[in-house]
Amino acid sequence: MGKKERREKEREKRRQDILDAARSLLLKRGHHNISMRQIASIAELGVSTIYTYFPSKEDIFAALSREAFDLIHDTILAAAAGRDPARRMRRIGEALLLLSESHKSYYDFIDYFISTPEIIFPAELKAQVDTYGKRILDPISAVVRLGIESGRFRRIDPLECALMFIGSIHGLIHFRKMDETILRGRNFRALFARHIDCFITGISA
Amino acid sequence: MGKKERREKEREKRRQDILDAARSLLLKRGHHNISMRQIASIAELGVSTIYTYFPSKEDIFAALSREAFDLIHDTILAAAAGRDPARRMRRIGEALLLLSESHKSYYDFIDYFISTPEIIFPAELKAQVDTYGKRILDPISAVVRLGIESGRFRRIDPLECALMFIGSIHGLIHFRKMDETILRGRNFRALFARHIDCFITGISA
Amino acid sequence: MGKKERREKEREKRRQDILDAARSLLLKRGHHNISMRQIASIAELGVSTIYTYFPSKEDIFAALSREAFDLIHDTILAAAAGRDPARRMRRIGEALLLLSESHKSYYDFIDYFISTPEIIFPAELKAQVDTYGKRILDPISAVVRLGIESGRFRRIDPLECALMFIGSIHGLIHFRKMDETILRGRNFRALFARHIDCFITGISA
Amino acid sequence: MGKKERREKEREKRRQDILDAARSLLLKRGHHNISMRQIASIAELGVSTIYTYFPSKEDIFAALSREAFDLIHDTILAAAAGRDPARRMRRIGEALLLLSESHKSYYDFIDYFISTPEIIFPAELKAQVDTYGKRILDPISAVVRLGIESGRFRRIDPLECALMFIGSIHGLIHFRKMDETILRGRNFRALFARHIDCFITGISA
DNA sequence: AATGAATGAGCGTTCATTCAT
DNA sequence: CATGAATGAACGCTCATTCAT
Secondary structure, eight states: OHHHHHHHHHHHHHHHHHHHHHHHHHHHHOGGGOOHHHHHHHHTSOHHHHHHHOSSHHHHHHHHHHHHHHHHHHHHHHHTOSSOHHHHHHHHHHHHHHHHHHTHHHHHHHHHHHHSHHHHSOHHHHHHHHHHHGGGHHHHHHHHHHHHHTTSBOSOOHHHHHHHHHHHHHHHHHHGGGTTTTTTTSOHHHHHHHHHHHHHHHHBO | OHHHHHHHHHHHHHHHHHHHHHHHHHHHHOGGGOOHHHHHHHHTSOHHHHHHHOSSHHHHHHHHHHHHHHHHHHHHHHHTOSSOHHHHHHHHHHHHHHHHHHTHHHHHHHHHHHHOOSOSSOHHHHHHHHHHHHGGGHHHHHHHHHHHHTTSBOSOOHHHHHHHHHHHHHHHHHHHTTTTTTTTTSOHHHHHHHHHHHHHHHHBO | OHHHHHHHHHHHHHHHHHHHHHHHHHHHHOGGGOOHHHHHHHHTSOHHHHHHHOSSHHHHHHHHHHHHHHHHHHHHHHHTOSSOHHHHHHHHHHHHHHHHHHTHHHHHHHHHHHHOOSOSSOHHHHHHHHHHHHTTHHHHHHHHHHHHHTTSBOSOOHHHHHHHHHHHHHHHHHHHTTTTTTTTTSOHHHHHHHHHHHHHHHHBO | OHHHHHHHHHHHHHHHHHHHHHHHHHHHHOGGGOOHHHHHHHHTSOHHHHTTTOSSHHHHHHHHHHHHHHHHHHHHHHHTOSSOHHHHHHHHHHHHHHHHHHTHHHHHHHHHHHHSHHHHSOHHHHHHHHHHHHTTHHHHHHHHHHHHHTTSBOSOOHHHHHHHHHHHHHHHHHHGGGTTTTTTTSOHHHHHHHHHHHHHHHHBO
16 A cells, blocks of 8 residues: 555654754764753654654664664775775774764764663663674774785784774774863874874784 | 861761762763762762762762772882883783773773763863873883883883873773673683784884 | 644643742742742642743743733723822722732732842843833823823823832832731721822822 | 850850851842851851851841841931921931942841741741831931921821831832833932922921 | 751752653 | 643752751
8 A cells, every 4th residue: 555655654754853853962962961852852743752653762872873883884894995904994093083073972972882881771772782883893804804814914813803903993082082181282193093003013914 | 186086087988988889879870870869878878968078969970080090090000010011011901901800890980981971070170180090191101111211112102102002901991891792702801912912012113 | 623722721721720829829938938849739730740831930920920910000000090180099099009908919929029139030031020010100100191281280200200109109008017016006098098198299289 | 253254245246246247148148048057157157056146047037137127227317317307308218218229138138028027037026026127117207296396297197107208218219129120211319309309298288 | 165967858940751632 | 643741750959957076
């Protein structure tokens, strides 16, 4: 039936409206300062309508997390193109730094999700999203694997290497928040680049 | 007078009770989800009593931050003893990993403090605590400086290097939390050690 | 639709319930000593329900003020009918005294609103309500103007005269409250009448 | 004993310190925004010490009320000097207007006390202070009586006349608060003077 | 006599969620 | 299916007062 389809389409659209509203708020105000009322008001829906689409606030966040992981994954994938493995790694790092700036709250949200997962989601939901997030390591592992195969990198477990890479980058980006205090007067971008160089040197053959 | 002293001691004890309560809650529930009522209830005090010890919720968090930074600083300092700079770096890293396990609560809190995207503190207080935290970089910079002087390490800004070191370690320890999900079946400790080796290789002359 | 209408009516009724509760409390306890909880409890509503009708406590007060001003205005207007200006003034005065007795709560509230030294409202809201209240002077000014035109009253600014009139009446009614203390044994009504006569004599040509 | 005396003197001094503190706060912040803590802190005493001098906050206010009435009484008395009764009345009115400006919060406090007595004090205390306040009518009655005796004023009950006078003045001063709203652009002082003239005309023989 | 410490009760406001329509 | 209305629970914080010392 055309009717059923149309209805389904409308429902999907509304669902997206809600996520759009939630995301825009997330980016503007941080996830702790979002209320259902605000989401509803931006989505131009009644508060209770939202509950016909998402069983709870948490589920909205879970959906957003998946989105955010997708964004990160795609960002990495796009940056990972090229020949030279070292260069590709560098570009991945830069892309992540860029992402952490252009989509600050999004990035912060994922960060928050990673560091204090049990707080924001009940265990089950968290494991689910967690596993989903693992995907972002794949493009990096791939680059590492190629680097090893081409003899540029040392023999090292590619997944572990990806983890180290993203972990250390992630850790460094944290300190970005101290730009105005302990980092005042330093060029963070340069520091960041040096760190990646150092990492690549460390895994080079 | 003995009386005054006893009073003061009791006051200090109570203060610690409050901080203990706050810390445990913070780690269980995240700073946005803990309330003065909860702290009071765990500390077995009236809500208003807490306000005779701390002027606001924020000040409790600030006090906790300082405590945590002190612990980390002392841990690093103790671990940094020795001759060989590389070895000292390794030991600092191990000490931090150990600390993140043995004093999970403190370590997590500082992590939480660093990574929480929203502003826990009003800018001024934040800057204050931030600056206080900077101290933890000092013992590491010192080791790096010695490494450079002794010709083991490349010429590199010691403070920046300390930052990279602690940042990347910090980022990696984050993933420890994913032991049960994306890290299942891997030996985190070994991975961690490899990461430090890789870092040292990266900055070696 | 009948449904919408009924809804609207019920909403209006609830709104009135809240205002009734607030007014009664205001008069019993003074605006600083009434709480949203008390209003809610008397109105037999949840506290938060009130917030779906009024955005804040202040707005409840503002709504009450307007109601009271309306009543006073209408009372004066009704009493101001007639020919002889002096007589009309007398009747206005009597009507106000009567009002202060029959609708004690409203009258007291407006009195309360006028005399309360501290700022009940933020400046903007206050100015708004103030201006709204100014209307009550209109029917009195009109009478004065006619009195001047007919040669009965001296040339005097009608608005100012209205202000003097209502101000002095208002001040005198205040002392009604001291019936049992400093006014014991006196006939307040007669005193009040004499005062109006005296005022009229004072502005007569 | 000199000891007893000295002790009593010190106690009286402390009592005054407390009243001084309370008064200064009253004048600065209005009586509803005063806390025992603030009084104590200004008086440089422990909070609980105050309770050894006054059984409750209300009693402090009662003491202040008496002070305020004394001030008003003395102000009127001082202004009432002179020969011409009309002139004396005028000067009393002016003095009261001045007082309401120079000691705004004090005046407001008394005003508040008059208009909403049952709220601020328990009945008994209120009647007490009320009666005390009656004194302020005395100097006015005296002037009126002289005016009658000298044939300037009509035969009128002096106490009632005093009440009318002070009541109407009091009522008018109320509107001073609307300086910035409904009175904008008018010269209140002149209006006030006209009002007194009008009153005097009204009671003149 | 003076006080530091403690506290229960209360404040205005916001929240995620439910439910009747 | 969509929603306006309602709500209990909770929030950070302040208060006047009591009491052991």
